[in-house]
Amino acid sequence: MSRARAERCPHEPAIDRPADLRLAPAAAGAWGAGFVAPVLPLGGRWWLVGALTVLGTAGLRLLPAGGRSTRHAFAASCALGLLVTAAVAAVATIGLARASTGPIPGLAAERAVADLELRITGDARAVRATVGLPGAAPMLVLPAVVEGVRARGERWSTSTPVVVLATASGWAELLPSTRVQVIGRLGPTTRITREIAVVRVTQPPSVMLEPDLVQRVAGDIRAGLRSAVSDLAPDPRGLVPGVVVGDERLMPPDLVTDAETSGLTHLTAVSGANVTILLAVVLTAARWLGARAYAIPALGLVAIVAFVVLARPQPSVLRAAVMGAAVVVGLGVGARRRRLAPILVTVVVLLLVDPWLARSYGFALSVLASGAIVVLVPGWTERWSSRRWVPAPVAAALAVPLAASMACAPVVVLLSAEVSLVAVLANVLAAPAVAPATVLGVLVAVIAVFWPAAARVVAELAGLPAAWIAVVARWCADLPYATVPWPGDARGALTLAAATAVGAVLARRVLASPPLAALVVLPLVAVGATQVVAPGWPSAGWRLVVCDVGQGDGLVLAAGGGSAVVVDTGPDPAAIDDCLDDLGVEHVPLVLLTHGHADHIDGLGGVGLDRAVGAVATGAVSLAEVAAGATPAEPIAVAAGDVLEVGRLRLTVLWPPPGPTALSRLDPEESVENNASVVVLVEDVDGLRILLTGDIEPSAQRALLASGVDPRSDVVKVAHHGSSYQDPKFLRSNGASLAVISAGADNSYGHPSVTTLDALRSTGAQVRRTDQVGDIAVGGSPGRVWVTTWAR
Numbered sequence: 001m002s003r004a005r006a007e008r009c010p011h012e013p014a015i016d017r018p019a020d021l022r023l024a025p026a027a028a029g030a031w032g033a034g035f036v037a038p039v040l041p042l043g044g045r046w047w048l049v050g051a052l053t054v055l056g057t058a059g060l061r062l063l064p065a066g067g068r069s070t071r072h073a074f075a076a077s078c079a080l081g082l083l084v085t086a087a088v089a090a091v092a093t094i095g096l097a098r099a100s101t102g103p104i105p106g107l108a109a110e111r112a113v114a115d116l117e118l119r120i121t122g123d124a125r126a127v128r129a130t131v132g133l134p135g136a137a138p139m140l141v142l143p144a145v146v147e148g149v150r151a152r153g154e155r156w157s158t159s160t161p162v163v164v165l166a167t168a169s170g171w172a173e174l175l176p177s178t179r180v181q182v183i184g185r186l187g188p189t190t191r192i193t194r195e196i197a198v199v200r201v202t203q204p205p206s207v208m209l210e211p212d213l214v215q216r217v218a219g220d221i222r223a224g225l226r227s228a229v230s231d232l233a234p235d236p237r238g239l240v241p242g243v244v245v246g247d248e249r250l251m252p253p254d255l256v257t258d259a260e261t262s263g264l265t266h267l268t269a270v271s272g273a274n275v276t277i278l279l280a281v282v283l284t285a286a287r288w289l290g291a292r293a294y295a296i297p298a299l300g301l302v303a304i305v306a307f308v309v310l311a312r313p314q315p316s317v318l319r320a321a322v323m324g325a326a327v328v329v330g331l332g333v334g335a336r337r338r339r340l341a342p343i344l345v346t347v348v349v350l351l352l353v354d355p356w357l358a359r360s361y362g363f364a365l366s367v368l369a370s371g372a373i374v375v376l377v378p379g380w381t382e383r384w385s386s387r388r389w390v391p392a393p394v395a396a397a398l399a400v401p402l403a404a405s406m407a408c409a410p411v412v413v414l415l416s417a418e419v420s421l422v423a424v425l426a427n428v429l430a431a432p433a434v435a436p437a438t439v440l441g442v443l444v445a446v447i448a449v450f451w452p453a454a455a456r457v458v459a460e461l462a463g464l465p466a467a468w469i470a471v472v473a474r475w476c477a478d479l480p481y482a483t484v485p486w487p488g489d490a491r492g493a494l495t496l497a498a499a500t501a502v503g504a505v506l507a508r509r510v511l512a513s514p515p516l517a518a519l520v521v522l523p524l525v526a527v528g529a530t531q532v533v534a535p536g537w538p539s540a541g542w543r544l545v546v547c548d549v550g551q552g553d554g555l556v557l558a559a560g561g562g563s564a565v566v567v568d569t570g571p572d573p574a575a576i577d578d579c580l581d582d583l584g585v586e587h588v589p590l591v592l593l594t595h596g597h598a599d600h601i602d603g604l605g606g607v608g609l610d611r612a613v614g615a616v617a618t619g620a621v622s623l624a625e626v627a628a629g630a631t632p633a634e635p636i637a638v639a640a641g642d643v644l645e646v647g648r649l650r651l652t653v654l655w656p657p658p659g660p661t662a663l664s665r666l667d668p669e670e671s672v673e674n675n676a677s678v679v680v681l682v683e684d685v686d687g688l689r690i691l692l693t694g695d696i697e698p699s700a701q702r703a704l705l706a707s708g709v710d711p712r713s714d715v716v717k718v719a720h721h722g723s724s725y726q727d728p729k730f731l732r733s734n735g736a737s738l739a740v741i742s743a744g745a746d747n748s749y750g751h752p753s754v755t756t757l758d759a760l761r762s763t764g765a766q767v768r769r770t771d772q773v774g775d776i777a778v779g780g781s782p783g784r785v786w787v788t789t790w791a792r
């Protein structure tokens with residue numbers, strides 16, 4: 001550090017000393033223990049606890065008393081870290097044991113139907129409904145705890161966390177802490193989560209006990225806020241409740257997508273930032289109004305408690321409140337070397353309370369952003385504003401989003417398989433509006449309780465900064481190269497972290513400071529471990545997976561949030577079930593069966609095995625065939641012209657034409673059933689176009705082209721398993737850069753045929769075949785399609 005700096009800050013001699021990382025081993029160990037515990041066997045968990053306790057205790061005892069050397073301090077901090085790690089491992093072990101005792105795991109393994117008493121523990125999240133299909137049920141996902149079970153003539157009391165998948169009315173309105181009774185079908189979960197089982201319900205809940213007072217008050221406040229903003233334009237109307245309490249219910253779906261692209265989603269989730277902003281405003285106002293020193297922490301506490309009630313006392317909100325407070329404390333600490341300490345304390349305490357956080361991307365992001373802000377922003381702001389051309393507030397407005405996006409990018413890439421190039425720009429542009437929108441929005445919520453008319457007036461004011469945020473989100477999302485694809489696996493994340501670090505060091509050797517090194521290492525180790533434990537399948541950001549179902553078709557399209565559309569199910573229920581399990585698909589709003597042949601529909605039972613299914617659709621010709629099978633919902637007929645919207649997907653049916661006449665004019669030598677296949681063009685919100693062609697043969701292919709539809713696509717599923725019956729013009733018409741073929745290894749039909757493969761390659765398309773490579777995952781965006789494969 002330069003002498004000039006030391007002279008400028010005479011009260012801060014500590015900046016030359018290494019940062020205060022005494023709690024870093026404890027935080028790292030706690031994170032690791034919480035992460036590993038769920039995948040260890042029970043005995044292994046207790047061995048781990050025992051070994052760590054012995055090591056930690058021995059370490060502390062061996063330390064000479066009164067040592068003051070650096071080495072002594074380091075050894076003490078490591079010994080303490082071992083003990084903290086043991087404590088988190090013990091808490092996790094006890095929690096896992098408690099959750100897995102009782103009857104639920106056994107009943108879930110048997111997929112038993114049971115009479116359940118549930119306590120709702122969080123908000124219902126809608127898996128966006130299938131639009132365009134009458135009879136398709138909207139689907140909701142909500143967390144709950146089973147408190148009582150009646151099954152097989154017995155009754156048990158228990159306390160087991162589950163996920164409820166509801167396809168009935170009455171579930172969306174339930175407030176947390178409500179107790180309900182319902183009959184549901186239990187099933188095992190497919191991912192490593194705190195929830196032990198999935199409960200599928202198809203009937204409304206019967207409420208046994210109303211929610212408690214705090215939840216009712218919070219519910220009333222949120223309802224008051226929603227009604228106060230109801231006169232605003234759609235974008236600000238959706239954004240104000242989102243920014244204030246993370247309530248996204250009123251947000252237009254395309255705004256949600258644009259916010260994702262431009263890296264602004266954190267604004268509409270309850271995060272530490274809400275608390276930080278609120279505290280900053282309250283504390284500044286208090287000082288300005290001349291509050292006494294001892295009153296200031298008290299006021300801060302009141303503000304935090306009020307926020308928790310407003311946003312609902314649930315784990316994610318409490319975590320955000322604690323993290324937000326840690327940032328305020330960290331920034332308030334004079335010595336720079338101590339600024340990370342409150343964050344590290346918070347990490348340790350939160351993991352002791354809830355070891356499952358170690359597996360939460362949200363937690364990793366929140367720690368990274370908070371740490372980066374506390375460690376980097378003060379220095380950057382000071383350095384930038386010391387050059388005269390940047391005023392201090394502008395420097396801070398630039399530094400906060402830059403530090404947070406840089407620290408979070410490696411984790412975000414694991415979730416989205418892309419890097420947002422506009423995130424920093426969008427956040428800088430939105431920054432001036434965030435605090436006014438938050439503070440005015442909180443005012444609206446509070447005033448709405450006792451004076452709704454006045455709240456509407458304030459809501460108009462809150463709508464102005466919110467409208468600006470929406471403009472920024474939409475404008476930035478439309479910029480060319482708003483996002484670039486990036487490998488969404490551990491290697492991709494580490495490369496990005498390294499690239500960011502090198503870039504930052506080159507810019508100004510900032511990352512050389514030990515605090516940031518610790519900050520980057522902690523969550524990356526945890527997240528990297530995810531990838532080691534679960535190898536890189538599916539590739540993050542997959543849009544289409546062609547499952548290796550043997551000789552047949554089984555395709556999965558990502559609809560967002562653990563839900564997927566399944567197009568054909570292959571011949572074997574176990575194969576499609578395995579494929580969907582590996583993809584973590586828990587709800588299927590739509591199963592589309594192209595036609596009634598066994599190699600496309602016989603696996604149907606496997607789709608509904610562990611998952612809620614909203615609707616089953618097929619062509620009119622195949623309706624009876626499908627209805628006779630193991631269908632989880634009454635099949636519905638679709639025809640050319642129908643448009644189905646499911647989550648992030650839009651499916652346009654191109655074939656067959658409505659009515660039987662068009663089909664009767666096709667070549668009678670060909671299979672009528674194959675030629676009646678439903679052909680769909682799938683458009684993702686990212687713009688990726690995927691053409692799925694069922695088993696149509698040459699005369700149907702020609703008729704389809706003649707009907708004037710636009711078959712252009714980025715990816716095509718080649719018709720009829722790549723058989724030789726293809727119309728050459730149809731093969732060339734879609735211009736896809738990737739052609740996928742689903743066929744069984746060594747099948748007796750000779751699929752796919754050599755002539756078809758040659759014809760496809762001559763169009764310039766890459767070809768992938770399930771019989772050669774296993775499952776095929778496709779992602780990316782128009783013009784930048786990627787493909788990965790995975791052999792079981």
Ligand SMILES: [Zn+2]
Nearest residue numbers: 552597599695
């Ligand atoms: Zn087939």
